[in-house]
Structure formats: structure tokens, C-alpha cells
Amino acid sequence: MNYTLEEKEAFMREALKEAEIALEHDEIPIGCVIVKDGKIIGRGHNAREELQRAVMHAEIMAIEDANLSEESWRLLDCTLFVTIEPCVMCSGAIGLARIPNVVYGAKNQKFGAAGSLYDILTDERLNHRVDVETGVLESECAAIMQDFFRNRRKK
Numbered sequence: 001m002n003y004t005l006e007e008k009e010a011f012m013r014e015a016l017k018e019a020e021i022a023l024e025h026d027e028i029p030i031g032c033v034i035v036k037d038g039k040i041i042g043r044g045h046n047a048r049e050e051l052q053r054a055v056m057h058a059e060i061m062a063i064e065d066a067n068l069s070e071e072s073w074r075l076l077d078c079t080l081f082v083t084i085e086p087c088v089m090c091s092g093a094i095g096l097a098r099i100p101n102v103v104y105g106a107k108n109q110k111f112g113a114a115g116s117l118y119d120i121l122t123d124e125r126l127n128h129r130v131d132v133e134t135g136v137l138e139s140e141c142a143a144i145m146q147d148f149f150r151n152r153r154k155k
């Protein structure tokens with residue numbers, strides 16, 4: 001992956017737009033885009049409430065979208081941008097889709113499986129290893145989550 005910081009921030013802003021769609025449905029605001037050759041080929045947001053589907057995390061929706069547009073289950077040469085560190089399920093799915101690069105905004109100390117709780121994306125025992133970069137628009141990605149949980153506690 002050789003995107004400039006400016007480009008990475010632009011893609012992360014697109015992921016944040018997806019997170020805002022989740023927010024409109026009053027659900028945990030996480031968004032994701034998948035980029036190939038500088039073009040977005042998949043988009044997704046957390047849609048557990050909207051669709052009443054337990055597994056419909058932002059990354060899963062974006063992978064499904066990219067699989068459809070590529071007409072392939074393999075997402076080689078792609079970079080996945082997600083606002084929050086992927087969970088165990090999504091980290092597994094990133095490996096299954098053969099995505100080589102992941103950029104995420106903020107860590108998830110409670111559920112993160114890309115460095116926090118587990119490190120599935122770089123575990124040498126698995127046959128697919130991923131280049132991981134963190135901290136792109138970290139404060140924006142964290143803030144939308146913090147606002148959501150603060151407002152929910154007020155209700």
C-alpha cells in the first residue's frame with residue numbers, strides 16, 4: 001500500500017461517513033471502505049439494528065460489497081479502512097478475503113483483535129498476514145464513538 005497520509009485521511013473520512021449512517025439508525029457508529037487502485041470498491045457500516053443481523057458489522061458489509069463489485073471472493077491488492085479496530089470475527093473475515101492491508105482509526109480495548117485483545121491480523125500461526133496501520137484520524141474516529149455512548153447513557 002503506498003497511499004499518502006492525505007489520501008489515507010480522505011479514505012478514512014469516507015469510512016466516517018459510513019459511521020454516520022450507522023448513527024442515524026441509532027447504532028454503534030463504525031464505518032468501513034475498501035479501496036483498490038485508489039478507488040472505493042466496497043462500503044459498509046454497522047447495521048446490526050437496522051437489519052437485525054448479529055454479524056452485520058461495517059467490515060463484513062464492506063467485504064460483501066467489494067466481493068460483489070469485483071465478482072471475486074479474493075480482495076487482493078486492496079486496503080480496508082475502518083474507523084475502529086476490527087473485532088475477532090471481522091479480523092477473521094479480512095484474512096478469508098485475503099485483504100493485504102488494513103488501516104484503522106482508533107483502538108478498541110474491549111473487543112479489538114488487531115492488536116488490543118488479540119492480534120489475529122499478524123499472527124504467524126495463520127497463513128494470511130496483514131499489514132496494519134493505526135491512528136489515521138484517530139481522534140475523529142474515537143470521538144464519534146464516545147459521543148454515541150455518552151448520549152446513550154443519558155437516555
Ligand SMILES: [Zn+2]
Binds near residue numbers: 058086088090
Ligand atoms: Zn467486527
